[in-house]
Amino acid sequence: MSVKRHYDREFVRTFFTSPTAVEGEDDSAKMVESAAQLRGMQAPDVWVPDNEDATAPSMRDEGVENIVRVVSEYGADFPGEIHPRVVWHRESPSTRYQGFQQMLEITDPDNGAVDDIDGFVIPEVGDIDDWKKADEFFTIIENEHGLEEGSLSMSVIVESGEAELALGDIREEMGKPSNNLERLFLLVDGEVDYTKDMRAMTPTGELPPWPELRHNTSRGASAAGLIAVDGPYDDIRDVEGYRDRMTENRAKGMTGIWSLTPGQVVEANKGPLPPKTGSWLLEVGGDEVELEADDGRQVYDGDDVGLEESGDGYVLRVGGDERELDEDELREELLNMTAYVPSMDDIVDSMEEFEAAKESGKGAIAMTRATTLVIDGVEVDISNDRMWDEATYQAAQTPITLFQDVYEHRPDQHEELAEMYGEDVVERATNVGN
Amino acid sequence: MSVKRHYDREFVRTFFTSPTAVEGEDDSAKMVESAAQLRGMQAPDVWVPDNEDATAPSMRDEGVENIVRVVSEYGADFPGEIHPRVVWHRESPSTRYQGFQQMLEITDPDNGAVDDIDGFVIPEVGDIDDWKKADEFFTIIENEHGLEEGSLSMSVIVESGEAELALGDIREEMGKPSNNLERLFLLVDGEVDYTKDMRAMTPTGELPPWPELRHNTSRGASAAGLIAVDGPYDDIRDVEGYRDRMTENRAKGMTGIWSLTPGQVVEANKGPLPPKTGSWLLEVGGDEVELEADDGRQVYDGDDVGLEESGDGYVLRVGGDERELDEDELREELLNMTAYVPSMDDIVDSMEEFEAAKESGKGAIAMTRATTLVIDGVEVDISNDRMWDEATYQAAQTPITLFQDVYEHRPDQHEELAEMYGEDVVERATNVGN
Amino acid sequence: MSVKRHYDREFVRTFFTSPTAVEGEDDSAKMVESAAQLRGMQAPDVWVPDNEDATAPSMRDEGVENIVRVVSEYGADFPGEIHPRVVWHRESPSTRYQGFQQMLEITDPDNGAVDDIDGFVIPEVGDIDDWKKADEFFTIIENEHGLEEGSLSMSVIVESGEAELALGDIREEMGKPSNNLERLFLLVDGEVDYTKDMRAMTPTGELPPWPELRHNTSRGASAAGLIAVDGPYDDIRDVEGYRDRMTENRAKGMTGIWSLTPGQVVEANKGPLPPKTGSWLLEVGGDEVELEADDGRQVYDGDDVGLEESGDGYVLRVGGDERELDEDELREELLNMTAYVPSMDDIVDSMEEFEAAKESGKGAIAMTRATTLVIDGVEVDISNDRMWDEATYQAAQTPITLFQDVYEHRPDQHEELAEMYGEDVVERATNVGN
Structure with a gap:
């Protein structure tokens, strides 16, 4: 509609x-x-x-x-x-x-x-x-x-x-x-x-x-x-x-x-096409820094955020501000500071997962996104659940609809799209949501 | 109207x-x-x-x-x-x-x-x-x-x-x-x-x-x-x-x-209710930091602003930028960098003061807000006059009108409001401006 | 129109x-x-x-x-x-x-x-x-x-x-x-x-x-x-x-x-009148810092940007971020970081130049703006071409039209305008574009 x-x-x-x-x-x-x-x-x-x-x-x-x-x-x-x-x-x-x-x-x-x-x-x-x-x-x-x-x-x-x-x-x-x-x-x-x-x-x-x-x-x-x-x-x-x-x-x-x-x-x-690979962002003083993916971990190597273990807790430094946090507080804080940019593949995955859930009668499901952050050599596992309902699904669909519109009307770009994403992702992306 | x-x-x-x-x-x-x-x-x-x-x-x-x-x-x-x-x-x-x-x-x-x-x-x-x-x-x-x-x-x-x-x-x-x-x-x-x-x-x-x-x-x-x-x-x-x-x-x-x-x-x-206690803010590089109240003085303990006495003047450092200022210039500068968040009590006070002035035939009065700032141990008294006229009064009244609307329609919140502000402030706030 | x-x-x-x-x-x-x-x-x-x-x-x-x-x-x-x-x-x-x-x-x-x-x-x-x-x-x-x-x-x-x-x-x-x-x-x-x-x-x-x-x-x-x-x-x-x-x-x-x-x-x-003299700005972490003009060179003397020569290239530091660049890359980068605020004289010059070009049948010309930047003692020449067409010309004309409106209707300000800009610039600014 x-x-x-x-x-x-x-x-x-x-x-x-x-x-x-x-x-x-x-x-x-x-x-x-x-x-x-x-x-x-x-x-x-x-x-x-x-x-x-x-x-x-x-x-x-x-x-x-x-x-x-x-x-x-x-x-x-x-x-x-x-x-x-x-x-x-x-x-x-x-x-x-x-x-x-x-x-x-x-x-x-x-x-x-x-x-x-x-x-x-x-x-x-x-x-x-x-x-x-x-x-x-x-x-x-x-x-x-x-x-x-x-x-x-x-x-x-x-x-x-x-x-x-x-x-x-x-x-x-x-x-x-x-x-x-x-x-x-x-x-x-x-x-x-x-x-x-x-x-x-x-x-x-x-x-x-x-x-x-x-x-x-x-x-x-x-x-x-x-x-x-x-x-x-x-x-x-x-x-x-x-x-x-x-x-x-x-x-x-x-x-x-x-x-x-x-x-x-x-x-x-x-520009409007989703990226080939996903990436994690860390928000540092108003800016968002892309973390470096290393073997499934996301490494921050700037100076603006610091982290060290201290006794049974952690000291997190953001700019000039230091705070002592226990493990749960640290996870919470780092979750708030991070964001994930999904790849084309990720978006297709999430849509397919939601479609399957809807098929089986569920109106909303939690999508989990997890990784390991590394700051100053200290590793922290973080994990985030986001609720998806019909509205989330439809809003997430916009880049896919755009991709499908491009795919339908611009056969001259098929080859470049296949090079960008791989044939398999292109095929799944052209079929999802229809 | x-x-x-x-x-x-x-x-x-x-x-x-x-x-x-x-x-x-x-x-x-x-x-x-x-x-x-x-x-x-x-x-x-x-x-x-x-x-x-x-x-x-x-x-x-x-x-x-x-x-x-x-x-x-x-x-x-x-x-x-x-x-x-x-x-x-x-x-x-x-x-x-x-x-x-x-x-x-x-x-x-x-x-x-x-x-x-x-x-x-x-x-x-x-x-x-x-x-x-x-x-x-x-x-x-x-x-x-x-x-x-x-x-x-x-x-x-x-x-x-x-x-x-x-x-x-x-x-x-x-x-x-x-x-x-x-x-x-x-x-x-x-x-x-x-x-x-x-x-x-x-x-x-x-x-x-x-x-x-x-x-x-x-x-x-x-x-x-x-x-x-x-x-x-x-x-x-x-x-x-x-x-x-x-x-x-x-x-x-x-x-x-x-x-x-x-x-x-x-x-x-x-959220929309004024705070119990007022607080001073210092603007530092685009952000506003809440100062720590200590015995009537407002203490800044970050690193982004520095102050020291120097001969018969002062050196004020903001970020990487140092300036030599005499006492008046320093006060002026600090006034521009500070702001006050009034408490419920403060707002009621100001409104009552303006109402009394209006009663006695004045259309506008100066409201003074003063405190002592402490930066790197150096104390500076600052004081700010703000003109209040009918329009200022009415604009300031919005949070009080909201409070009164809540108080009238939500008796189930009276107890929590009394705990938040004290009975006395609640009573004055329900009566002011009517 | x-x-x-x-x-x-x-x-x-x-x-x-x-x-x-x-x-x-x-x-x-x-x-x-x-x-x-x-x-x-x-x-x-x-x-x-x-x-x-x-x-x-x-x-x-x-x-x-x-x-x-x-x-x-x-x-x-x-x-x-x-x-x-x-x-x-x-x-x-x-x-x-x-x-x-x-x-x-x-x-x-x-x-x-x-x-x-x-x-x-x-x-x-x-x-x-x-x-x-x-x-x-x-x-x-x-x-x-x-x-x-x-x-x-x-x-x-x-x-x-x-x-x-x-x-x-x-x-x-x-x-x-x-x-x-x-x-x-x-x-x-x-x-x-x-x-x-x-x-x-x-x-x-x-x-x-x-x-x-x-x-x-x-x-x-x-x-x-x-x-x-x-x-x-x-x-x-x-x-x-x-x-x-x-x-x-x-x-x-x-x-x-x-x-x-x-x-x-x-x-x-x-406020709305163009400045007497032009100036160069360097964008540093979201802010724009005015550079100090020194004998035709523009000197940056803050700490937030650093530059040094290194072998056959340069190391440019912006905030905590260091990058090795060759000369062309450095110029490109610095061009993106700088901007020029034209003086009244500059605007009149550009307009006259465009009018002459139009007279000779050209619809668009490149306006060049060049200077020498000095950062940490290292000198770099930069030069920028901007295309001017009829639309650019007309948009640039707004401050001049404003000046002419002021000049026409406010003879009591003529003396101060002459003091601000000099008689010569005032005269050229009152005539250009008509």
């Missing part, structure tokens, strides 16, 4: 933009041509030939031609969906009219690309009435070109306060007979323009984190059965920062992210 | 759920029977016999019978309110119809429980139109059973994006003649299902903190005169974590929290 | 309140008289003679007289706008009627002040229908006094859950023919009363940070072409805290803040 989605993919990990026409090159379509030939982890779930900000205004007519030509040639074999971005602005009727013309041309059946165009990305939308203006153009285009009404998806870039407010209206407006907003697909944050529109400033000029915008986008997507995607991460070399951002986004229910390079696409395609 | 509330309690600290029927026990009603007999700090403000997630689907008919029987027997003497949770789902008409039938049966006057049923908890609601469907069933039930229209309270669990959006509509919808939404009472967050609905993921599987959801729930409650309650805290052994969560919630205006055990009920009943 | 604003100032940095009538003074108008004569950085962008909370209820009739007299005398020469605050409450018709009478009296042309009254501040508003009640009184007053309809601005204090919800309705309601809400100007948060209304509590009694409220206020302002202003910062001596709050606010698009003293006005007038 969930909000009904009007499109194929349940999840979109990657939203990769390419300039449609680059000036001063022998072949202005170079970037779109190479993007169209990406495969496997380098190929995005959604590819966006970008005829707006990434392409100079003077090159956008040529951009339309390039989209038509490249999608006609390579579109049928492209493993992801194709959603060109056209121009649009909530405050400029002439820009909106240009966007309409670009879409009309790209989808002209005589041009041969339309069969491989899944939809369009509309930037700079305003309040919901502005979204409806774009939707109306889609409807007219579908009618003119003999396409099925509602067959072209519409994705929007949320980059103004008005558009953020509209996120609260989508669910209510979508069902109305006077529009075809059921064509909505991705809600994408555009933090650069949003920052400008909000007139926000930071000392270094870096973008504010905008946690509320991302929450509201994710909530709007959830309420209307759409998919939330975060905006571009400018610092292309900062892979660690990109990963942290994605982890933060996933905790908000925002599974997808913009990618500016094939390298970012690889990171963002892999 | 405040939004009018349509129920007795102004505050609800505790929302305690019990499975209505447990399989494989001699007496399937065991859990509800023992919960119904809780008293004092172990008894919740709102008790929720849970005929939804806590009870296996196959046991829910028996759960209805158990609720009827146990509430008939123990309900009249139960010190809190009783609000069973029935089944409901925004996307399943059959589940909604089952919920209706459960409520109809529990409130049947022939069954003898209805006089002690204060209302029902409706889980898994969707947008505001879905809330109205539940409200309509309440109205029909009241009519069928000859109860006063609007006499049964309705509380909802917010565990979907749609329901979160509906929090912005309550105030506007409540007054309409075609519904009885004035029966609304508690807005309860359900973070497990919300996380699932938002398709959020964290590496360790722990729940995201969802600060925006809690804010929106609290704001929705404030705007419509309702009460906001946070969802379950799964790690039952982690008392410190549960307390921290409640402190965070109170700073958002969310006074109540779900409790899964009588032990959590005790913590959550006491 | 941006949402149309119906007022002169594009930015308001400072919102300074003064009690209109103080009891027990020879001259009850003392505070408003001295405020009216402030000039330069001590004078606010918006001055608010406060006939509500800052003035005792018994003094408010005299307060109205004082406003009339002082504004008649000093108003024409006051360098900022003048917006008295009158009484209002969403739940009290008598308070609302008093507010109407106060406004009617202050704007009576026979009293001579109206020409220098720019508008009024309405506190304690509720939902949008309550805002319309206030707006209707403005309209009646304008009509009675022969003023142009819509000529008096209306600013509101958001200090209830209802008012926060109304922030989502402004844009939609503003255009309706039955109101004159186009007169809206400032959206000001009032956290003391908001905290009371939300019934929030903190252990020390200090105000919760309310990040969501500030976001929603800023977003509401952005969507409706208004200006967002944060509430009072009570701890007047804590200049550092006030500055940090403003930095946080600006990252949310909230450029203005309440000021309680001329000292706070100076801080808040200067």
Whole structure:
């Protein structure tokens, strides 16, 4: 039971933009041509030939031609969906009219690309009435070109306060007979323009984190059965920062992210997939340190936590704070300080175990997670029970559902998935929960 | 002057759920029977016999019978309110119809429980139109059973994006003649299902903190005169974590929290009450350390802050950073680094002092807080004036209003309150501000 | 292209309140008289003679007289706008009627002040229908006094859950023919009363940070072409805290803040202006430390980061964590750890450079920022390229637009601005981007 989605993919990990026409090159379509030939982890779930900000205004007519030509040639074999971005602005009727013309041309059946165009990305939308203006153009285009009404998806870039407010209206407006907003697909944050529109400033000029915008986008997507995607991460070399951002986004229910390079696409395609091997974390002064697995034991080798035996008890030091604890207290304390990151295999195991329990009539079971911690050479066995009921099961299922969605729609990634996890885990993960 | 509330309690600290029927026990009603007999700090403000997630689907008919029987027997003497949770789902008409039938049966006057049923908890609601469907069933039930229209309270669990959006509509919808939404009472967050609905993921599987959801729930409650309650805290052994969560919630205006055990009920009943004794905090590198009171002086004995006299001044070390300060600068600096947590007695004192000042025609007075800090053996007297005006007074009054609400409605807790604070403080606290 | 604003100032940095009538003074108008004569950085962008909370209820009739007299005398020469605050409450018709009478009296042309009254501040508003009640009184007053309809601005204090919800309705309601809400100007948060209304509590009694409220206020302002202003910062001596709050606010698009003293006005007038000189930051364990500029090099002299040469590589120590890196890896790592805070001069340079590039047909250029870091005596050259396109340019422009707005509307601050930046930088900053 969930909000009904009007499109194929349940999840979109990657939203990769390419300039449609680059000036001063022998072949202005170079970037779109190479993007169209990406495969496997380098190929995005959604590819966006970008005829707006990434392409100079003077090159956008040529951009339309390039989209038509490249999608006609390579579109049928492209493993992801194709959603060109056209121009649009909530405050400029002439820009909106240009966007309409670009879409009309790209989808002209005589041009041969339309069969491989899944939809369009509309930037700079305003309040919901502005979204409806774009939707109306889609409807007219579908009618003119003999396409099925509602067959072209519409994705929007949320980059103004008005558009953020509209996120609260989508669910209510979508069902109305006077529009075809059921064509909505991705809600994408555009933090650069949003920052400008909000007139926000930071000392270094870096973008504010905008946690509320991302929450509201994710909530709007959830309420209307759409998919939330975060905006571009400018610092292309900062892979660690990109990963942290994605982890933060996933905790908000925002599974997808913009990618500016094939390298970012690889990171963002892999980001939401559970790890091959599980790991233990120790929380030290607000940070979480990954422990080193050594023969089934988890070794901490930093200086911030210390442990020694003392008479019949222990002395545990955390930062500058020392406490004497008996064995039970120590276990309790260390349990509170540790956490386990389950592997794909672990998640599948737990789900299978819960399914078997449910089959035999139990509504809730305890899942045990145990290990041996080693701090300053002192070994302590810890063990944690977590109650699983139907709700826990379903919440844990999200990464598996995502994996299955990827597996179904991206055969070009099967080989890499098998290399990452092994054939056996991949097979169990594709079958569990169905 | 405040939004009018349509129920007795102004505050609800505790929302305690019990499975209505447990399989494989001699007496399937065991859990509800023992919960119904809780008293004092172990008894919740709102008790929720849970005929939804806590009870296996196959046991829910028996759960209805158990609720009827146990509430008939123990309900009249139960010190809190009783609000069973029935089944409901925004996307399943059959589940909604089952919920209706459960409520109809529990409130049947022939069954003898209805006089002690204060209302029902409706889980898994969707947008505001879905809330109205539940409200309509309440109205029909009241009519069928000859109860006063609007006499049964309705509380909802917010565990979907749609329901979160509906929090912005309550105030506007409540007054309409075609519904009885004035029966609304508690807005309860359900973070497990919300996380699932938002398709959020964290590496360790722990729940995201969802600060925006809690804010929106609290704001929705404030705007419509309702009460906001946070969802379950799964790690039952982690008392410190549960307390921290409640402190965070109170700073958002969310006074109540779900409790899964009588032990959590005790913590959550006491959590919002001011402490017996005041204490001083020293801010050290982002953390706040409680100083040790010693004969009117406040002693810091950690290593992160150091102080020594030097010629005619002082050297203050904070972390790795040393600064030479004269006496005034030192006082200023230490004032900025310290904070005082007032006791119940302190709050009553301040309120009485302000009331006297107001009586004598003053609109604002300075409240002084002074002590002697001891760091590395060096003593420094600090003193802080804070201006109190009507607004400060009223904001400070919230914990006292809460205390008075508890004192009025929970005579079974009087003895424990007297033990906690002493008779004298209890008496003054019950009288101040009225 | 941006949402149309119906007022002169594009930015308001400072919102300074003064009690209109103080009891027990020879001259009850003392505070408003001295405020009216402030000039330069001590004078606010918006001055608010406060006939509500800052003035005792018994003094408010005299307060109205004082406003009339002082504004008649000093108003024409006051360098900022003048917006008295009158009484209002969403739940009290008598308070609302008093507010109407106060406004009617202050704007009576026979009293001579109206020409220098720019508008009024309405506190304690509720939902949008309550805002319309206030707006209707403005309209009646304008009509009675022969003023142009819509000529008096209306600013509101958001200090209830209802008012926060109304922030989502402004844009939609503003255009309706039955109101004159186009007169809206400032959206000001009032956290003391908001905290009371939300019934929030903190252990020390200090105000919760309310990040969501500030976001929603800023977003509401952005969507409706208004200006967002944060509430009072009570701890007047804590200049550092006030500055940090403003930095946080600006990252949310909230450029203005309440000021309680001329000292706070100076801080808040200067806060949003770019610094005279740029500086480098090093991120150390979550904090950002400003490096010491020494002859073009940036020197770190703390203990938390260490660097030494080792064979043909380097050992970088961050906290307790040591890593061996070759030169390229070291540069990469240090680049990730550093950030640059550009000066006014730097921002103007970058904008000019981008404008020149655009002129010559380029849509995006790389801006290079390079320096030499010195850690433990080891020197490392680092250099960072950041891509600037039209969107980056426009986002970077916000502080310059603010500066130009200040320069245009506040000639009384020209001298201080020239002292801060030098004539040359001021002149270039006033011309760039136009």
